[in-house]
Amino acid sequence: MPIAIVNSIASWFLxxxxxxxxxxxxxxxxxxxxxxINLLQKAKNTEIGKTYDFGSITQYSxxxxxxxxxxxxxxxxxxxRARKGExxxxxxxxxxxFAKSSGTTAGRSKxxxxxxxxxxxxxxxxxxxxxxxxxxxNPNSQLFVGKSxxxxxxxxxxxxxxxxxxxxxxxxxDNMPFWAEFSSTPSNEVSLMADWETKMQAIVNETIKENxxxxxxxxxxxxxxxxxxxxxxxxxxxxxxxxxxxxxFHGGVSFEPYREQYKKLFPKNNxxxxxxxxxxxxxxxxxxxxxxxxxxLMLDYGIFYEFIPMETYGTSNEKILPLSEVEINKNYxxxxxxxxxxxxxxxxxxxxxxxxxxYRIKITGRTKHHINAFGExxxxxxxxxxxxxxxLLTQSEIIEYTVAPVFMKDKEKGSHEWLIExxxxxxxxxxxxxxxxxxxxxxxxxxxxxRYNNTTLNFPTFHVARKNLFYDWLKKHNxxxxxxxxxxxxxxxEYLEELLEMNHL
Numbered sequence: 001m002p003i004a005i006v007n008s009i010a011s012w013f014l015x016x017x018x019x020x021x022x023x024x025x026x027x028x029x030x031x032x033x034x035x036x037i038n039l040l041q042k043a044k045n046t047e048i049g050k051t052y053d054f055g056s057i058t059q060y061s062x063x064x065x066x067x068x069x070x071x072x073x074x075x076x077x078x079x080x081r082a083r084k085g086e087x088x089x090x091x092x093x094x095x096x097x098f099a100k101s102s103g104t105t106a107g108r109s110k111x112x113x114x115x116x117x118x119x120x121x122x123x124x125x126x127x128x129x130x131x132x133x134x135x136x137x138n139p140n141s142q143l144f145v146g147k148s149x150x151x152x153x154x155x156x157x158x159x160x161x162x163x164x165x166x167x168x169x170x171x172x173x174d175n176m177p178f179w180a181e182f183s184s185t186p187s188n189e190v191s192l193m194a195d196w197e198t199k200m201q202a203i204v205n206e207t208i209k210e211n212x213x214x215x216x217x218x219x220x221x222x223x224x225x226x227x228x229x230x231x232x233x234x235x236x237x238x239x240x241x242x243x244x245x246x247x248x249f250h251g252g253v254s255f256e257p258y259r260e261q262y263k264k265l266f267p268k269n270n271x272x273x274x275x276x277x278x279x280x281x282x283x284x285x286x287x288x289x290x291x292x293x294x295x296x297l298m299l300d301y302g303i304f305y306e307f308i309p310m311e312t313y314g315t316s317n318e319k320i321l322p323l324s325e326v327e328i329n330k331n332y333x334x335x336x337x338x339x340x341x342x343x344x345x346x347x348x349x350x351x352x353x354x355x356x357x358x359y360r361i362k363i364t365g366r367t368k369h370h371i372n373a374f375g376e377x378x379x380x381x382x383x384x385x386x387x388x389x390x391x392l393l394t395q396s397e398i399i400e401y402t403v404a405p406v407f408m409k410d411k412e413k414g415s416h417e418w419l420i421e422x423x424x425x426x427x428x429x430x431x432x433x434x435x436x437x438x439x440x441x442x443x444x445x446x447x448x449x450x451r452y453n454n455t456t457l458n459f460p461t462f463h464v465a466r467k468n469l470f471y472d473w474l475k476k477h478n479x480x481x482x483x484x485x486x487x488x489x490x491x492x493x494e495y496l497e498e499l500l501e502m503n504h505l
Contacts (some may be wrong), residue, residue, distance in 0.1 A: 017132050024299040025358045025495055026383045029324040033060060036304040039337060048078070048090045060322055064306075067344045069320065069335060075345065080109055084161045091115055093342030097175075099168040099280035111165055112280040118340040119175055122301040123168075126276070126283035130249060134274055138246075143214055146244050149187045151217030168280045185210045196480035204228050212242040218252035219262075221401070221481055224291075226265050236250045238265045251276040253485055254380065255396050256361070256388045257485050261423065277363055281347050282338050285361055294360040299323075302339030307332035310350060313367060331379065333367050350379065369489050373405035374380060374414050374456050376447040378440070380489055386439035393428035393435055400486050401468040402477065404496035406461065415458040420500055421465035433462050441481050469503055476502075 023032040044055035052066045078089050086286040087094045097114040151168025173188055186206045193199035193209055208229060235241050277285040277295050282303050285295035307325050310331040314316045334349050335341055351361040365380035391398055408414045426432035437460060441448035452458040470486050487495045
């Protein structure tokens with residue numbers, strides 16, 4: 001199909017969809033309320049719908065009073081029944097697909113239901129919107145001249161009791177229309193290879209021959225692939241491999257620790273970076289402006305949002321707020337109700353609103369992945385901002401890291417213990433550690449108060465990780481590729497102790 005025709009079709013779709021986006025930008029709370037009532041009406045004859053009498057709920061207050069906040073563990077029995085072939089339990093449409101997810105670190109797998117509605121109206125709709133918003137901001141884009149290099153965590157799909165489970169990326173690829181493969185690289189056959197290390201080189205060998213115009217994937221794993229492309233081709237500047245590449249769509253982990261390394265691989269100033277926020281449970285937000293570090297919360301994907309202020313999270317005074325009551329610059333845990341039958345479900349992520357007209361957010365971390373052993377409330381957003389600043393000033397590059405508390409013993413004060421793997425070591429390691437501690441205090445006033453004159457926290461301990469330590473840890477736990485992540489902040493020493501032991505092997 002000639003590129004002019006493709007661009008014409010895309011432009012038509014863009015204008016049509018952008019009108020719908022403008023609707024929820026203008027009437028966000030009305031759109032969310034209508035969506036909630038529609039979800040309740042659709043599911044009123046399900047088992048859970050009858051239990052809570054969904055059919056009689058007409059207001060958010062009734063919904064909030066009747067339904068409890070739940071976690072995966074509290075839904076697991078219902079999900080397992082659905083996996084065994086039962087239907088109409090928590091969603092009326094039969095659910096064939098389940099996204100297998102281990103979360104960030106948990107050893108036990110989770111199986112998240114993926115309904116036909118969530119596939120079409122959430123995940124696929126978001127993929128189209130990502131292109132819509134990008135093209136809206138970059139009307140001279142030549143995105144459709146070539147292909148998108150996609151890097152998922154895809155493995156095989158497994159059939160069981162008439163249902164299918166696997167990585168979300170494998171489910172999405174398996175359900176894509178046949179024509180979608182023509183605009184993507186590598187081929188589905190390579191994308192769905194099970195062995196990560198074999199697949200990595202296969203992707204390199206296939207994609208270096210293609211006219212790649214965009215890349216998409218998790219920053220940490222994409223960097224592994226791009227470095228392998230550089231080694232295979234002998235090109236440090238990847239525009240020498242793909243002269244027409246113009247944008248990187250990324251999500252899954254914070255981009256900040258990797259930003260400078262990407263700039264070296266793609267040194268043109270007009271190369272774009274676009275962030276997305278998605279998970280097995282749904283697609284939530286998209287960067288809607290060039291050169292922004294904020295994400296637009298997408299309000300018409302069949303997901304109703306609620307939020308718990310983190311200062312009340314897990315306490316007897318826990319508050320649950322609808323979107324209309326959130327405030328900017330506060331940290332919230334996200335609660336979702338979705339068109340896959342998740343009802344007031346804790347996904348474990350935290351966000352901070354940067355704007356409420358429209359609703360834009362920044363991802364700040366995980367409810368379980370912070371350090372608060374001494375009242376310091378250190379979150380991933382603090383750690384990664386401080387790391388980025390310290391790396392910039394010491395000309396270092398970080399591959400991965402993890403942090404854990406050193407608990408008080410006898411009369412000894414507590415502290416934090418860091419394990420960092422560098423691609424490029426700091427020009428002065430002592431300066432790096434001093435700067436990192438200084439910047440952490442600037443980022444987090446609670447941490448600063450505990451560090452003041454070593455009141456509660458002593459200066460942190462730092463270790464340099466051997467080459468490939470974190471990769472080897474992930475490999476040992478069968479977590480190579482895709483959405484698997486290092487536990488970067490933890491109130492437990494479990495991960496750090498194992499990694500320190502491996503560091504000396």
